Amino acid sequence: MISVRNLTKQFGDFKAVDNISFDVAKGEIFGFLGANGAGKTTAIRILCGLSKATSGSGTIAGCDIMSQSEEIKKNIGYMCQKFSLYEDLTVLENMELYGGIYGLTAKEIAARSEAMLKELDFGEHRNDLVGSIPTGWRQKLAFTVANLHRPKVIFLDEPTGGVDPLTRRQFWAMIRRTASEGTTVFVTTHYMDEAEHCDRVSVMVDGKIMALDTPSALIEKYGASSMDEVFRSIARNAVRNE
Amino acid sequence: MNRFLYFVKKESLHILRDTRTILVVIGIPIVLTLLFGFAISTDVNNVNVAVCAPHKTVSIIETVESLQHNTLFTFKGYIPQNEIDATLRSGKAGAVLVFDEDYDRILAGTAGSGEKAVQIVLDGSNPTVSASAGVYLSAMLNSIWGDSSQMDMIENHILYNPQMKSSYNFVPGILGLIFILVCAMMTSVSIVREKEMGTMEVLLVSPVKPIWIIIAKMIPYFVLSCINLASILLLAKFALGVPMTGSMAAIILISVIYIILALGFGLLVSTIAKKQVVALLISGMVLMLPIMMFSGMLFPTENLPVILRPFTYIVPARWYIDAIRKLMIEGLAFKGVLLEIGILTAMTISILRVALAKFNDRLE
Numbered sequence: 001m002i003s004v005r006n007l008t009k010q011f012g013d014f015k016a017v018d019n020i021s022f023d024v025a026k027g028e029i030f031g032f033l034g035a036n037g038a039g040k041t042t043a044i045r046i047l048c049g050l051s052k053a054t055s056g057s058g059t060i061a062g063c064d065i066m067s068q069s070e071e072i073k074k075n076i077g078y079m080c081q082k083f084s085l086y087e088d089l090t091v092l093e094n095m096e097l098y099g100g101i102y103g104l105t106a107k108e109i110a111a112r113s114e115a116m117l118k119e120l121d122f123g124e125h126r127n128d129l130v131g132s133i134p135t136g137w138r139q140k141l142a143f144t145v146a147n148l149h150r151p152k153v154i155f156l157d158e159p160t161g162g163v164d165p166l167t168r169r170q171f172w173a174m175i176r177r178t179a180s181e182g183t184t185v186f187v188t189t190h191y192m193d194e195a196e197h198c199d200r201v202s203v204m205v206d207g208k209i210m211a212l213d214t215p216s217a218l219i220e221k222y223g224a225s226s227m228d229e230v231f232r233s234i235a236r237n238a239v240r241n242e
Numbered sequence: 243m244n245r246f247l248y249f250v251k252k253e254s255l256h257i258l259r260d261t262r263t264i265l266v267v268i269g270i271p272i273v274l275t276l277l278f279g280f281a282i283s284t285d286v287n288n289v290n291v292a293v294c295a296p297h298k299t300v301s302i303i304e305t306v307e308s309l310q311h312n313t314l315f316t317f318k319g320y321i322p323q324n325e326i327d328a329t330l331r332s333g334k335a336g337a338v339l340v341f342d343e344d345y346d347r348i349l350a351g352t353a354g355s356g357e358k359a360v361q362i363v364l365d366g367s368n369p370t371v372s373a374s375a376g377v378y379l380s381a382m383l384n385s386i387w388g389d390s391s392q393m394d395m396i397e398n399h400i401l402y403n404p405q406m407k408s409s410y411n412f413v414p415g416i417l418g419l420i421f422i423l424v425c426a427m428m429t430s431v432s433i434v435r436e437k438e439m440g441t442m443e444v445l446l447v448s449p450v451k452p453i454w455i456i457i458a459k460m461i462p463y464f465v466l467s468c469i470n471l472a473s474i475l476l477l478a479k480f481a482l483g484v485p486m487t488g489s490m491a492a493i494i495l496i497s498v499i500y501i502i503l504a505l506g507f508g509l510l511v512s513t514i515a516k517k518q519v520v521a522l523l524i525s526g527m528v529l530m531l532p533i534m535m536f537s538g539m540l541f542p543t544e545n546l547p548v549i550l551r552p553f554t555y556i557v558p559a560r561w562y563i564d565a566i567r568k569l570m571i572e573g574l575a576f577k578g579v580l581l582e583i584g585i586l587t588a589m590t591i592s593i594l595r596v597a598l599a600k601f602n603d604r605l606e
Contacts, residue, residue, distance in 0.1 A: 048447045070449060078447040082440025088259040089252065100248025101448045129259075146444075155447075 001026045001153055001184040002047070004065075007056035009042050016042040018207035019056070024200075026152075029175060029185045031195045031215075034204030035235050040188050043204070044157055047186070049073050061152040074102070077151035081158035084142050087131030091122070094130055095145055102149035109148070116144045136167030143174055147183070154178065156187040160194065172197050192228035201227070203234045210234050245450055249458030256432065257462050264466075267428070271420045271470045275477040278412040289375040292318040292335035294326055296343045305386055309339070314378050330365045337375045338363040349387065413478045414566035415539030417471070417497065418559040421504045422533060424467050427525035429460060429508030434521040437512075456601065460505045467501045478570070487573030493566060496579060499586045500562045506593035513600040533559040538567075558589050 002024040009017040017039045024030040034040045045051040047060060049069030057064070063071040078084075085094045092113060099109035117123040120140060130138060139159060146154055156175070160168045172194065179185050179199075187198065195201050195215060202212040211218055211234055215227050224230045257264055291309060295302050298320075310317045318335045329335050340361040342348060348359040362379050364372035433456070436442040445455050475493070478484040486493075507529060515521035533539060536550070537559035543551065554560045565582035568574040 050443070050446055073447060073449040076447065078444055080440050080443050082443075084441055084444045086252070086256070086441060089255055093252070093255060097248055097252045098448075101245055101445070101450050103245060103449070 001028070002030075002058070002060050002186065004047075004058035005056060007043070007046065007058055008054050009039075009046060009051065010054040015207050017046065017053070020204070020207075020209045022202055022209060022212055024153075024184055024186060026184055027179050027182045028200065029179045029187065029198045031198030031201035032186060032188045032204070033192075033195055033201055033231060034188075035238060038204040038235075038238070039207040040204055041157065044155055044186075044188065048076060048078055048155055075152045077146035077149065077154040079142050079146040079154070079156050079159055081161045085130045085138060085145060088129060090127045090129055091117070091133070091141060092126045094141070095148060098145045099148050104149055112148055116148070120144060136163050136170075139163050139167065140171060140174065143171065147178060151183065153184040153186060156185065158188055158190060160189065160191065168194065192226065192231050195227040195231070203231060205235055205238045210237075246454050246458055249450070249455060250461050253432075253459050254462045257466070263428075267424055267466055268469065268473070270423070271416060271474050272477060274416045274420075275413065275474050276481065278416070278482070288316050289314060289337055289371065289378065290318045290335040291315045291375075291379070292321045292326075292329050292338045293341070294321050294323055294338055295341040295345075296323075299346050301346055301349065302341050305341075305383070308382065308386060312382060315382075326363055330363065333365075336365050336368075336371060337379060339379065412539070413474065413482065413484055414563045414570060415537070417474055417566055418500070418537055418539060418563040419530065419533055420470050420474070421467055421497070421501050422507065422525070422529050422559065424470060425460075425463050425501055425504030426507040426511060426529050427522065428466075429463050429505055430511035430515065430521040430525055431518050432459060432463075433509070433512035434515050434518050437516065438518060452601070453598070456509060460508075463505065463508075464501060467504075468498075471497050471501075484570055485573055486570050488569030488578070489574075489576040492576040492579055492583070493569050496562065496565050496569075496583055496586060499583065499590055500558065503558055503586060503590040503593055506590060506597050509601060510593060510597035513597065513603075532557045536560060537563050539563055558586060561585050561589075 002022075004023070005021045007017055007020050008015060020043065022030075032040055032043070042051065046053045047058070047065065049065070049072050053066065057066060059065065060072050061075040063075065065072065086097070089097065095113040095116075096109050099112065104112070113126075114123075117126055122137070122141070125133065130141070133141070143156070143159060146156075160171055163171065168191070175185055175187065176197070189195060198215060200212065200214050201218065202209045203218075204210070211221075211230070213221070215230075218230045219225070219227065222230045222233050224233065293302075293306055293309070295306075306317065309315050318329075321329050321335075321338070323340075326338050326340065329338060340363060342359050342361070345359050360383060362376055364376050366372045433442075436445065446452060471494070475486075479486050508525070511521050511524045511529075515524055532553070536543065536546070536554040536557045538554070539559070543554045543560065546554065561582045565579040565586075568578055568582075572578075
């Protein structure tokens, strides 16, 4: 579903993303790990079409990232670490807006948002302003909204930042459910316990992908007891900081 | 196009939900216009008048008595010559009646020609009040003297604001300011807010073309500005009695051009500013201040120091306010403001081009 070859993004002399290659299969949960400044965000921006790569190639859902970014945008969902719903709009109005942006008809929007609210068991709050809803719920809603147009790939940039452990568990249950329905999930996170929920993870250090495998294989390879240890032993060699 | 309408709806909801802001935006123009409307009310009552007389002759005392009986004036007592300025500055009196040493002889016509019998010194800091006070005082003196041919015996001397600008010159100024406030300031803040909140990223990832996001943002502010334009024009016409004999079509056309220009400024500011506060400051300092100083809104541009005068030519508000003044007050026809329309159109196009180029740059 995602296929990237030798992707590089250079700002002057600085290689934010240095020659990375990977593939992600349909329905896979792909964890994209790395310390701050390792180049994760730049890489995601390229994949989402917000930024152009300096060199390299890749496809997302069969569309070329260098030339078909408009096509790609129709097939992806995106949720970023900063809160991405409008606080002064109601839950339903937010859903309507995002559905509308992605070209769903009013009927489709109504049907899908009803179904999703029901699944979240959040129907009674449909007309509440998002600003009045607790953070955990907002993140879950933001995820739901990013899924409203049934994208083939959904990018989650640190979706669980600032969320309590219980909500994080619920959030990951939602991610797994979405993946099992065939959506590819591309997720970055700081929480290494979350990395263990991924099917495969990559660890980025100084713009390069230093490791890429299933969490259990990585734990075995590095003789560690958890992903946290794996991450620390890989990231130890980082030169860049912030 | 359907997607676009969802955006316009969203932007409208943002504005409508923010009751306080919308009240301010709709209310301020009305309040400003009405405030200036009251300022030009010519019913001036209770002008405080002090009298400076070297000798209190019978005729002077009689004149002061009729002053005291007149409901338009409040007599504030006699003051010595050297306190005239202090009395006016302190606000104890708005006008000082200065009798000449030879008052009686001048009245009797026995003094040399060209001598003035009375000097009226006015505090011109409020032009309307001082103008009226001057006229009232002259009229009163004339009625005492009983001969209008002696009018030239009064020397009117206006301090502090010799231009005596009429206050409804402010209506064009208010228009020039409000559109920058509503369009440039509000649009830039609203775009920068999305950047700050991170919602802009989400919009940019969506298949909607960035230019449509921006246009959708501008539409509600454009509508708001049109409401402001209508309310100010109606108030100016019916509450303030501004002549408005000029071409209404030209007033509306040039206002629309100016509104679009202000929206362009808003977009430009939003591409520079990273924080809402910065956007607010830039629109406030960089856009509003020149309008106040260089557009002729507060001070006639002719009164500026020569070095600063060229700046007025690059301030769009100057051309706009000039044109509106010509149309509203001087009552010129459409072709009287062709130059201003041309200049504003050119400015609008260049601002939009720069803003859009910068906007696209920033996306990369």
